[in-house]
Amino acid sequence: MQHWSSHSAKDDAAPPADLPFSAGEYAARVTKVRSAMARQELDLLLVSAPENICYLTGLDHWGYFAPHLLVLPMNGELVLITRAMERVTVAAQVRHARFAGHPDHETVADAACRELAGRRLRRVGFEPRSSGLPMALGLALQAACAAEAWVDASGVVDAIRMVKSPAEQACLRQAAAVSDAAAMAAIQATRSGASEAEIAAACLATMAERGTYPGFGPFIRATSRLGEEHTTWSRARLEVGDALFLELSGCVARYHAPLGRLIHVGHAPPEAHAMASVAQDAFAAVVASLKDGILARDVYAAWQGVVDRAGLAHYRRHHCGYLVGIGVPPSWTGGNQVWGLRPDSDLMIRTGMSFHVLSWLMGTGQGDYFISNTVLLGDQGAQVLTQTPTDVTIR
Known part of the structure; x- marks a missing residue:
């Protein structure tokens, strides 16, 4: 798993033929988001807006009709949570986030709570205004995942996306x-x-x-x-x-x-x-x-x-x-x-x-x-x- 604290010149090379952007481009995007998270003192950001997940991972498919979550901590690996059946698509398109699939008898909130179990979470940002996070799932996350504070971070990634590289x-x-x-x-x-x-x-x-x-x-x-x-x-x-x-x-x-x-x-x-x-x-x-x-x-x-x-x-x-x-x-x-x-x-x-x-x-x-x-x-x-x-x- 690639770490995001730095990247090599190789990362800035042209992307593979089947991917639109280089690893360095994605690394720069994640770095910008983490800087914004630091200003809000967030330990972790749960990204649910399809446009923001696409921006940070490159995932481009019609599967966004079902809720996705990208777990983005201040340090460490990114985790992309979707239905388990999306495994092949994610493997083909996403190079820098670990895939965590959930069966259809579970929700993305169930899978997220498993991923977050055991983490000490003080301030967690999430996107309650996103079309990708139904109210029921947002409430389930807040009820099941222990955090000292849940912060509306709906505009964090959106603001960064406004300025194009x-x-x-x-x-x-x-x-x-x-x-x-x-x-x-x-x-x-x-x-x-x-x-x-x-x-x-x-x-x-x-x-x-x-x-x-x-x-x-x-x-x-x-x-x-x-x-x-x-x-x-x-x-x-x-x-x-x-x-x-x-x-x-x-x-x-x-x-x-x-x-x-x-x-x-x-x-x-x-x-x-x-x-x-x-x-x-x-x-x-x-x-x-x-x-x-x-x-x-x-x-x-x-x-x-x-x-x-x-x-x-x-x-x-x-x-x-x-x-x-x-x-x-x-x-x-x-x-x-x-x-x-x-x-x-x-x-x-x-x-x-x-x-x-x-x-x-x-x-x-x-x-x-x-x-x-x-x-x-x-x-x-x-x-x-x-x-x-x-x-x-x-x-």
């Missing part, structure tokens, strides 16, 4: 290329008479060929369902005059780079061009405002300022984007909490963060348009990673 940024760039290819496939399949399902099939085929399965499937819906935020394709066929909402993300090593466009069938109404201009200008204002140290609410203000000056001061959004990166089904947002560029957010923007920036002008009363892209704040400033054209598109 160079290796993570490379995955984002690859995912953006998949997004652009999938968007182009969907746009080329869009025409009068085509069904939403046919467009989805073209999009998904490209995703499968060039990347892996995304956290969300593509959102594809026509005029009658434009306002349905998280529904996707039906068997309905497009007609001349329809607008088609398209939002999707390529995925590489669980990293996502979403984009969104509004496509018109046959022709676009005159007001679409005016709204497209406003959406593009507001998007550019967001990109220009993204700088290290600025607050998320000030980024939103930059977007809203353009919208207001365009005569749409009545129009407000809950956010103009959110942080994006690792995503595990059923979402690409990084978990069940969305870290948005909201008008009330005091989140501090840092170099290395990546965002799905949305310039959404739908239901304004003066026309509709929508564009979104993935933006990375790098050392040289904010860069738009997805490059699908943002002008009014008519098919």
Whole structure:
């Protein structure tokens, strides 16, 4: 079992062909988490959020529908607890945590209590706000495992994940290329008479060929369902005059780079061009405002300022984007909490963060348009990673 107090130059070499990151990359992540644990005086952290387990171990599978726990002590080996049937998958993907499987007549809490038995635990951090820890299991852990204090550490790993390493940024760039290819496939399949399902099939085929399965499937819906935020394709066929909402993300090593466009069938109404201009200008204002140290609410203000000056001061959004990166089904947002560029957010923007920036002008009363892209704040400033054209598109 590898110890995490140090790592050799060999650990920083390119990872095996079947693994996305080097041992050194994972070691650096664990070191950062342990530093955060030390600031909270935690003896041990029980990680249950699928995105955080993926971040710290590399485990990438659909088995997260069943609760997992990663036992991360301040010193010593990591232990990954899942159903026993996941043994082969874990052995193939995880190099730096011991596997502890439990039979299906037990819960992950039963297995965790066995692992923790005999340890002197003063302060134990856990993730009660995680989608991966049902309330019943959290209560069972607290009842059966002796600890002087249980600490809500739900945001410890999430905060570290916000800033992407160079290796993570490379995955984002690859995912953006998949997004652009999938968007182009969907746009080329869009025409009068085509069904939403046919467009989805073209999009998904490209995703499968060039990347892996995304956290969300593509959102594809026509005029009658434009306002349905998280529904996707039906068997309905497009007609001349329809607008088609398209939002999707390529995925590489669980990293996502979403984009969104509004496509018109046959022709676009005159007001679409005016709204497209406003959406593009507001998007550019967001990109220009993204700088290290600025607050998320000030980024939103930059977007809203353009919208207001365009005569749409009545129009407000809950956010103009959110942080994006690792995503595990059923979402690409990084978990069940969305870290948005909201008008009330005091989140501090840092170099290395990546965002799905949305310039959404739908239901304004003066026309509709929508564009979104993935933006990375790098050392040289904010860069738009997805490059699908943002002008009014008519098919």
